[in-house]
Amino acid sequence: MQGTSGPSVKAAIIGASGYTGAELLRLLTLHPLVSVVTVTSRQFEGKKLTDVFPHFLKSPFSELQFEPYNSExxxxxxxxxxxxxxxxxxxPIVKELYTINPELKIIDFSADFRFKDxxxxxxxxxxxxxAKELFGKATYGLPEINREEIKRKSIIANPGCYPTSIILGLYPARVKGLIDTSFPIIADSKSxxxxxxxxxxxxxxxxxxNESFKAYGVEGHRxxxxxxxxxxxPAVRFTPHLVPMNRGILSTIYFKTEAKKEELQEIYREFYKDEYFVRVRNSPPSTSDVAGTNFCDIYVTKEESTGLAVVISAIDNIGKGASGQAVQNMNIVCGFPETTGLELFSNWI
Ligand SMILES: NC(=O)C1=CN([C@@H]2O[C@H](COP(=O)(O)OP(=O)(O)OC[C@H]3O[C@@H](n4cnc5c(N)ncnc54)[C@H](OP(=O)(O)O)[C@@H]3O)[C@@H](O)[C@H]2O)C=CC1
Ligand SMILES: CC(=O)N[C@@H](CCC(=O)OP(=O)(O)O)C(=O)O
Known part of the structure; x- marks a missing residue:
């Protein structure tokens, strides 16, 4: 890490011309401790960042130019x-970078290091x-369930967007043993x-x-x-849907439970009371409540006649589902306060 005055961490973004790269840059314009020194792209190599993304004119990154990837x-x-x-x-890129510099902190947005095995x-x-030998250096980057491991590892596998919304929506009930696993757990998500x-x-x-809404991956999604x-x-019945909006994921999750509605609500509230980025709500959230932010908003209830708990979980897929979560993970691995640069609220409308 560099000196103590001004930004203390130098960062590179590989694949910065995509949606998550651009969102990450937007979030990092607000981060006082990070300076982005390299952005890579194959299609825009040699172009100014602001020629491709004019919305960064006058930002701290307005002088950056897209470069080819250079591992050294x-x-x-x-x-x-x-x-x-x-x-x-x-x-292959994570392996190359880690081999050159094992001190480097690598936050990988892909699924390549997400599984245990x-x-x-x-x-x-x-x-x-x-790059199987690197699995021991990697961990799953969902801070609310794995913070201590994240502090110790060099490669952080940022979770998938759907898994972020669904895991956070089920985790308190699962940890407290409240899910009756003899019945299927169903997660129906819209992205x-x-x-x-x-x-x-x-x-x-x-x-x-536009003007349409469909399910996909019905026979099985990764x-x-x-x-x-x-x-x-053992399994979760997961069906993703594509909806005509730019950002957001809303997951509706069902599980069988003996717990009463008020008990569930109290457990979720208690479980997440110290987690800044999870807001347990009194009413079902909408994607517009979390758009552009790193929040995951959760509502839990129970229908006594069916014995089913219903959890509604909302995130921004490129916020808490990708780039916001990546900044949160970076804050953890760099020892910064976890909310640095992320105390943002939705545009809402
Ligand atoms: N979009 C989302 O909501 C989420 C995405 N993710 C994950 O984040 C990662 C990035 O996603 P996203 O930004 O949406 O994807 P995009 O397709 O928008 O961007 C990916 C970037 O990677 C570069 N790229 C593509 N293929 C290659 C390649 N073979 N070698 C080198 N560079 C390549 C491209 O830049 P160029 O062609 O200019 O080099 C492109 O801009 C993916 O792993 C995705 O699964 C995770 C959670 C949510
Ligand atoms: C709408 C849509 O197509 N979504 C993507 C998931 C994107 C994501 O976050 O997942 P990964 O990081 O695992 O790619 C899909 O279903 O493949």
Whole structure:
């Protein structure tokens, strides 16, 4: 880490031309302790950041230029690297950076180090993992359930956006043994279109998405095993949906429980009382309550006639679901107050 006056940490963002990279830059404009020194992109190599993203004119990063990825330069000049690349593209880069500089703190947005065992990754993602030896250096970056591990590790595997909303929505009940696991646990999630990334693809063009709403991944989505592993459950029935909005995930989660509604509500409130980024609500949240923020808003209730608890969990997929969570993780690994740069509230309207 650098000196004590002004920004103390130098950061690089690899894959900064995508949605999570751009959101991360936006959040870091407000971070007093971080200076972004390198942003990489293949398509925009050599272009000024503000030619691609004019909304950063007059920001602290307005002089940055997109560079090609250079492992030596990044690993030797930076303290923290945010790797905003797709799955499978990420692990070779994480391996290269870690090999050059094992002191580096690497926050990986992809799924490449999210599972406990590389075998599970290979089964779910259908590709061989060629950096298996790094799993011991990596941990799952969901601070509310794994903060102490995050402090000790070099590679932080930022969770998937859907798993963030669902795991936080189920965790208190699971930890307290209130979920009757002899019945299926059902999570039905709706995501904004930024969840699919910025790359051009027919299914995400305006007319394909606007004024419509569809389920996908119905036969099985790669996030279901991630959710099940982190909650130590054999399975979770997960169905994602794409909704015509830019940002946000709303998950509706059902589980069977003997607990009464008031007991559940009290347990959730107590469980998250010291977690700044989880707000246990008195009414069902909407995605607009959390847009642009690092909050996860949760409402829990119970229907006595069916014995089902219903949890509604809202996040911004590129906030708490990706870039906000990455800043939270960086704050933890760098020893900064966890909320630094993240005390932001939604535009709401
Ligand atoms: N969007 C979301 O809501 C969330 C995303 N994530 C994860 O974060 C990561 C980034 O997602 P997102 O920003 O949405 O994706 P985008 O597609 O918007 O951006 C990814 C960036 O990575 C670069 N890139 C793509 N392929 C490669 C490659 N093979 N090698 C090197 N660079 C590459 C591209 O830049 P260029 O072509 O200019 O080099 C691109 O800008 C992914 O792993 C995603 O799964 C996690 C949680 C939520
Ligand atoms: C709407 C949409 O397409 N969403 C993505 C999830 C994005 C995400 O956060 O997940 P990862 O980090 O694991 O990619 C999907 O279903 O694949």
């Amino acid at each position: 330069k990044i690993a030797k000049n930076c303290d923290v690297v945010f790797c905003c690349l797709p799955h499978k593209a990420s692990f 590389p075998k599970t990754y290979e089964e779910v993602y259908g590709v061989e993992h060629s 904004g279109v930024t969840g699919a990334g910025r790359k051009a693809s027919l299914s995400f063009t305006f007319c394909e998405v 996030h279901a095993p991630e959710i099940a592993e982190k909650l130590n459950l």
